[in-house]
Amino acid sequence: MSKDNHENAPETVKTNFIHQEIDKDLAENKNGGAVLTRFPPEPNGYLHIGHAKSICLNFSLAQKYGGGCNLRFDDTNPVKEDVEYVDSIQEDVKWLGFNWEGEVKFASDYFDQLYEWAVKLIKNGKAYVDDQSAEKIAAQKGTPTEPGTESPFRNRSVEENLDLFERMKKGEFAAGEKVLRAKIDMASSNMHMRDPLMYRIIHQSHHRIGDKWCIYPMYDFAHGQEDFIEGITHSICTLEFEVHRPLYNWFLDQILDGEPVPERRTRQIEFARLNLNYTVMSKRKLLELVQKGIVAGWDDPRMPTVSGLRRRGYTPESIRNFADKVGVARRDGVIDVALLESCIREDLNKKASRVNAVVDPVKLIITNYPEGQVEMVDVINNPEDESKGSRQLPFSREVYIERDDFMEDAPKKFFRLGPGREVRLKGAYAVTCTDFKKNAETGEIEGIYCTYDPETKSGATTVTRKIKGILHWVSVEHAVDAEVRMYDRLYNHEAPSSQKDADHLDFINPDSLKIVTAKVEPSLKDAKPLDQFQFQRVGYFCVDKDSTSDKLIFNRTVALKDSWSKKK
RNA sequence: UGUCCCAUGGUGUAAUUGGCAACACGUCUGAUUUUGGUUCAGAAGAGUCCAGGUUCGAGCCCUGGUGGGACAACCA
Numbered sequence: 001m002s003k004d005n006h007e008n009a010p011e012t013v014k015t016n017f018i019h020q021e022i023d024k025d026l027a028e029n030k031n032g033g034a035v036l037t038r039f040p041p042e043p044n045g046y047l048h049i050g051h052a053k054s055i056c057l058n059f060s061l062a063q064k065y066g067g068g069c070n071l072r073f074d075d076t077n078p079v080k081e082d083v084e085y086v087d088s089i090q091e092d093v094k095w096l097g098f099n100w101e102g103e104v105k106f107a108s109d110y111f112d113q114l115y116e117w118a119v120k121l122i123k124n125g126k127a128y129v130d131d132q133s134a135e136k137i138a139a140q141k142g143t144p145t146e147p148g149t150e151s152p153f154r155n156r157s158v159e160e161n162l163d164l165f166e167r168m169k170k171g172e173f174a175a176g177e178k179v180l181r182a183k184i185d186m187a188s189s190n191m192h193m194r195d196p197l198m199y200r201i202i203h204q205s206h207h208r209i210g211d212k213w214c215i216y217p218m219y220d221f222a223h224g225q226e227d228f229i230e231g232i233t234h235s236i237c238t239l240e241f242e243v244h245r246p247l248y249n250w251f252l253d254q255i256l257d258g259e260p261v262p263e264r265r266t267r268q269i270e271f272a273r274l275n276l277n278y279t280v281m282s283k284r285k286l287l288e289l290v291q292k293g294i295v296a297g298w299d300d301p302r303m304p305t306v307s308g309l310r311r312r313g314y315t316p317e318s319i320r321n322f323a324d325k326v327g328v329a330r331r332d333g334v335i336d337v338a339l340l341e342s343c344i345r346e347d348l349n350k351k352a353s354r355v356n357a358v359v360d361p362v363k364l365i366i367t368n369y370p371e372g373q374v375e376m377v378d379v380i381n382n383p384e385d386e387s388k389g390s391r392q393l394p395f396s397r398e399v400y401i402e403r404d405d406f407m408e409d410a411p412k413k414f415f416r417l418g419p420g421r422e423v424r425l426k427g428a429y430a431v432t433c434t435d436f437k438k439n440a441e442t443g444e445i446e447g448i449y450c451t452y453d454p455e456t457k458s459g460a461t462t463v464t465r466k467i468k469g470i471l472h473w474v475s476v477e478h479a480v481d482a483e484v485r486m487y488d489r490l491y492n493h494e495a496p497s498s499q500k501d502a503d504h505l506d507f508i509n510p511d512s513l514k515i516v517t518a519k520v521e522p523s524l525k526d527a528k529p530l531d532q533f534q535f536q537r538v539g540y541f542c543v544d545k546d547s548t549s550d551k552l553i554f555n556r557t558v559a560l561k562d563s564w565s566k567k568k
Numbered sequence: 569u570g571u572c573c574c575a576u577g578g579u580g581u582a583a584u585u586g587g588c589a590a591c592a593c594g595u596c597u598g599a600u601u602u603u604g605g606u607u608c609a610g611a612a613g614a615g616u617c618c619a620g621g622u623u624c625g626a627g628c629c630c631u632g633g634u635g636g637g638a639c640a641a642c643c644a
Contacts, residue, residue: 014581014591042644077643134642141640145570148640179642189571191640200642219644242573243639270573277579325592327581329574332637336579339593349606384606415604426602458602470602537603564604 016328018057018269022065022234031233031264035067036101038232039093040223042074043085043207045283046298047092047306049319049340050274056323057271058236059098068101070230075108076222078206086207092306097316107217107226108209114217114225115169117255118180118198122161126254127198128154129164130181137179140186141194147187148194154183168201171214175201182221184250192247196220224248225255227266235266238273239332245270272332276340278489279304280497280504294508295490301555302490302512312487313532313542313557314340318347337489341558348532348540348557353381353388356426356472357520357535357554359484361400363476364417364448366431369397374477377458379427393521395428398476400519402537405471406436406448413567415469417448423469426536430456430467472536479519482552484541486514518554525549532557 026033037058041051062069071093075081090104121127130137130153142148156164168178180199188194198221205211227235235248245268256262273281280286281304289295289303298305301312309319322343326335356379375395381388401417410418417423422432431450439446456463493499493507520535527533531543539559547553 016581020585040644044644074644080643137642138640143570143640146640147570176642191571194640197642202642216642218642223644239573240638241644243571246572272574325580327592329581331574331581333580336593339580342593345605354603354605380602383601383603413604424602428602467602469604472603534603534605537605560603560605562604567604 014324014327017330018061018234018236018271018328019064021269022061025233025267026065034231034233034264035062035065036070036231036233036264037061037067037236038070038072038105038227038230039100040070040072040074040226041089042077042080043082043089044077044080045085045287047089048281048286049276049304049306049309049322050281051092052096052306052319053274053323053326054236054238055093055096055098056320057328060324061234061236062101067233069098070102070105070232071100072105072226072230073107074219074223074226075106075206075208076216076219078202078204078216081207083207088307092310095310095316096306096319105226105230106208107222108206110222110226110229111209111213111217113229114222115215117225118165118217118221119162120257121182121198121254122165122180123158124254124257125158125183127180127182128156128161129168130154130179131177134176137181137197141191142186144189144191150186151181151195154195165199168199168215169213171203173201175203177201180215182251182254184247190243190246192220192244193250196247220244220247221251224252224266224268228252228255228262228264231264232266233264235268237268237270239270239330240273241268242270244268270330271328272330274326275332275334276304276337277334277494278337278491278496280491282497285497285504288505289490292505294505301485301487311542311545311555313348313540313555314344315347315351315532318344321347334495344558345540345561348534350384351382352532352534352540354379354383354536355521355524355533356393356474357482357484357518357524357533357538357541358400358402358472358474358479359486359516359518359535359538360403361474361479361519362403362406362445362448363398364401364431364450364473365398366429366450366452367434368451371397373397374475375428377427391523393427393523394475394478395425396475396477399425399473400476400479401425401448401471401473403445406433406445408436408438408445416471417450417469421469422467423471424456424458424467425473426470427458428473429453429458430463472538474519474521476519478522480522480525480552482518482520482524482554484516484518484554484556485544486516486556488512488514520552520554524552527552534560 039058059069140149181195184193186194197218199215202216299307299311376392377395380390406417424430429452431452435449437447490512491507492509496504496507527543529543529545540557541554544553544555
């Protein structure tokens, strides 16, 4: 229990209000000093970066306090759920680097217990079967400012309720014919306390337990009890559940009524969900993007899903670090994607090997370099990590360089190639532009002619003149073609989903994906799916899962910071 | 004409529980650099939504405003 047990607790871990709440509980020795959290998704879709925040929060809380974190599927609604999702969710949580406590848990494993508790409430006169339609019940609910009215079935006898509830369970009624409701207070200022539904009838087989049940507990009657069954101490959820908290506690009080005081009593704590600019986070909108073919699927690299980020080249470390930097509070705000991008750059800067790849190639011919000659030049794999060593790169008379590394009429601050200008081909020689060929009709540059200075070879050079411009290049003869998918933000509006008179689809960035054929250095032929590289001076890229040695495919994770284009 | 929650540089979070506001991202300089990357040095930018109150002292406590958000699914 001694919280000061931590040796060298990393100073970097930010404190937040949940830590303070837990510290308070610990100080009062609540739950015997235990901390057990849980991540409780409903298996009805793919996880996104918002879930990742919650996952990181719950698991890091467990870590910090020497406790655990459960993974529990809140599978109380068979019409929306599928095993496909329970699989992908587990994969994503593991990929993020977390291990849940014991076996995966399922709400559906607790249905018997939940049923018993419902019976207990009926017996205590705290629940009743209502025969009214959904519309009728909704109408009687009142509004936030006006009290509701009581159901005519509210005062049925315990015996009748017991009988009806059992027959609901047996399948004697059609969906919608009857529901079980808690008897609380139709005049409560909290809408959720106005006799909320506990059970509804759903005749549809469940993805996991089949047709065992035809009545299913509602979220409110399930979640707190699930937490209680598992011995969860701190039930962390997002702000919109705040108004459910009184009900969460009320149900717990009811099932505990007459029972000995439990050693663990769970407590709900809410925090603000994650919002990111330039994207959408709602499941509905994400689904729309997939269904309308605006993206290629849930794992499209432009999607804010965990699988999309993974395919885009984001690392688990970068996402965890992001979650940490984002912090936890009760105030809702919008995080700048620039923060996410800086997290992946920071990680990849340390890890990714630098390679030469020309994304928009134009030929450069070195007129005084012997035809047919090939020279191997030695280049560093990662200047940030000497242990990564170096490799040999073939250099020859003709190389590809980036089209925008040449300008016919360049401003003085342009440190690149132009008539009469000298630049260094990184790792090789300095070259000076002597001529260029332009297509008379299109104005497009078709070739650049240079001479090289043999005295300037990298490493061995005795030449001391300063050459500011350094270009990446790939030998024409040795270049390998690769499909490169240049991904950019999916939306061109900061807040695509919060515009009054416009749909989020109105703000789709038409340039969110540009596919180009790049010329990459020969070593990349062996690149395997998910391998990550820095295309020197261009950005970070990863090998797509569909890539093969015959057809290389790279995804742009994020561009390098570019203070030059900003200047323009 | 309800209840609850929230309010700190452009953005997101801190502030040892009352001692003249810190960190990260972003922005801007300069240096270094065989990546206009990285790294390093530095700068600008809030006086904590407003008005009162308590206090020697308030971003932290109290009152009242203002602004924003949540709540009326047989969803979670």
